[in-house]
Amino acid sequence: MKPDLYPVILGMAAVTYLTRFPPLWLGGRVGFPPRVRRGLSFLPIGAFAAMVVPPVAFHQEAHRFNLYVPAALAACLVALFTRKPLPSMLAGVACLAALRAFLGG
Amino acid sequence: MYNILYEGAPRMTATKPVWAGARDMIPFSLGIFAYGIVYGVLARAGSLTLGETMSMSALVFAGASQFMALALFQQGAAGLAVVLATLVVNLRQVLYGISLGPHLKGTARPKLALLAHGLVDESYGVAMVACASEACGPGYFLGAGLGAFAPWVASSLAGYLLAGFLGDPFRFGLDFAFIGAFTGLLVSQLRSRLLVGVAAGSALVAVVVWHFLGSNWSIAAGALTACLLGVVTGEA
Numbered sequence: 001m002k003p004d005l006y007p008v009i010l011g012m013a014a015v016t017y018l019t020r021f022p023p024l025w026l027g028g029r030v031g032f033p034p035r036v037r038r039g040l041s042f043l044p045i046g047a048f049a050a051m052v053v054p055p056v057a058f059h060q061e062a063h064r065f066n067l068y069v070p071a072a073l074a075a076c077l078v079a080l081f082t083r084k085p086l087p088s089m090l091a092g093v094a095c096l097a098a099l100r101a102f103l104g105g
Numbered sequence: 106m107y108n109i110l111y112e113g114a115p116r117m118t119a120t121k122p123v124w125a126g127a128r129d130m131i132p133f134s135l136g137i138f139a140y141g142i143v144y145g146v147l148a149r150a151g152s153l154t155l156g157e158t159m160s161m162s163a164l165v166f167a168g169a170s171q172f173m174a175l176a177l178f179q180q181g182a183a184g185l186a187v188v189l190a191t192l193v194v195n196l197r198q199v200l201y202g203i204s205l206g207p208h209l210k211g212t213a214r215p216k217l218a219l220l221a222h223g224l225v226d227e228s229y230g231v232a233m234v235a236c237a238s239e240a241c242g243p244g245y246f247l248g249a250g251l252g253a254f255a256p257w258v259a260s261s262l263a264g265y266l267l268a269g270f271l272g273d274p275f276r277f278g279l280d281f282a283f284i285g286a287f288t289g290l291l292v293s294q295l296r297s298r299l300l301v302g303v304a305a306g307s308a309l310v311a312v313v314v315w316h317f318l319g320s321n322w323s324i325a326a327g328a329l330t331a332c333l334l335g336v337v338t339g340e341a
Binding site: 005006007008009010011012013014015016017018019020021022023024025026027028029032034035036037038039040041042043044045046047048049050051052053054055056057058068071072075076078079080082083084085086087088089090091092093094095096097098100 | 131132133135136153157160161164165166167170174178184185187188189191192195196197198199200201202203204205206207209210211212214217218220221222224226229230231233234237276277278279280281282283284285286287288289290291292293294295300303304305307308310311312315316320323324325326327328329330331332333334335336339
């Protein structure tokens with residue numbers, strides 16, 4: 001018999017909310033010195049890079065090629081010209097789908 | 106010159122801010138939807154009830170930790186372990202809140218408490234890019250949050266109910282949607298050689314951290330690296 005999951009789900013919700021609301025509230029109340037403000041404005045770039053590069057580098061496809069690499073190159077190329085997330089996403093997804101269809105992945 | 110994220114950001118002309126936020130989320134909503142389907146399918150396969158599946162999506166609303174929880178339930182992990190692991194996976198959001206907070210300054214606390222629930226990777230990224238170019242307030246962030254929440258909850262439900270009929274939601278390459286959309290956001294922000302260097306340095310640290318500590322810490326490590334580089338390269 002499966003144990004009751006609701007208390008666990010509520011616990012997960014509580015700790016997740018703790019990572020959301022208090023920092024957001026504090027961030028609006030604490031006056032940061034200029035250098036820290038500059039650092040915080042750089043933060044998204046580091047987060048974006050960390051969301052993109054390691055999952056591509058460590059991706060394992062069903063067959064021997066890491067198809068995320070060409071997909072990421074396609075997304076990058078389109079991003080360089082359009083500077084917009086939607087066309088970049090579509091280019092990466094289309095490239096991946098095409099390669100998988102071609103390679104029978 | 107603290108706002109480094111300016112040109113090429115989504116436009117918010119005469120549109121209502123809530124709609125602008127939701128609209129700018131569209132490239133991300135698609136990927137969120139695809140992952141939500143997978144979550145719903147896996148939750149059902151892990152013999153969660155519909156109520157458990159949906160309350161997790163609505164109340165926890167954090168993709169990576171929900172997938173991790175499913176895996177831990179499967180292994181029969183203790184509840185406390187699942188909660189602690191969730192905290193670890195979501196710690197990066199502390200950094201998001203601190204950096205986004207100043208842009209939502211002055212929002213009434215109950216309103217902010219509600220908006221906070223919509224803080225995820227995608228809404229944070231979209232909002233930070235928009236906030237740097239134009240005045241962006243609680244309305245915009247509400248739209249961005251809903252642009253993540255609505256597809257996640259809807260697709261969790263669809264995945265659970267239609268498991269077995271939908272086939273693999275990733276067969277059209279949609280597993281790459283998240284990375285592809287963030288690639289666009291990242292490249293759009295690389296407006297100077299310094300920022301290219303910051304991105305490269307952060308990516309390198311994230312790769313090393315992923316290799317040695319696993320994926321739970323890599324995003325926080327990359328974000329902190331960029332923040333630190335911003336502090337040390339600032340004019341005294």
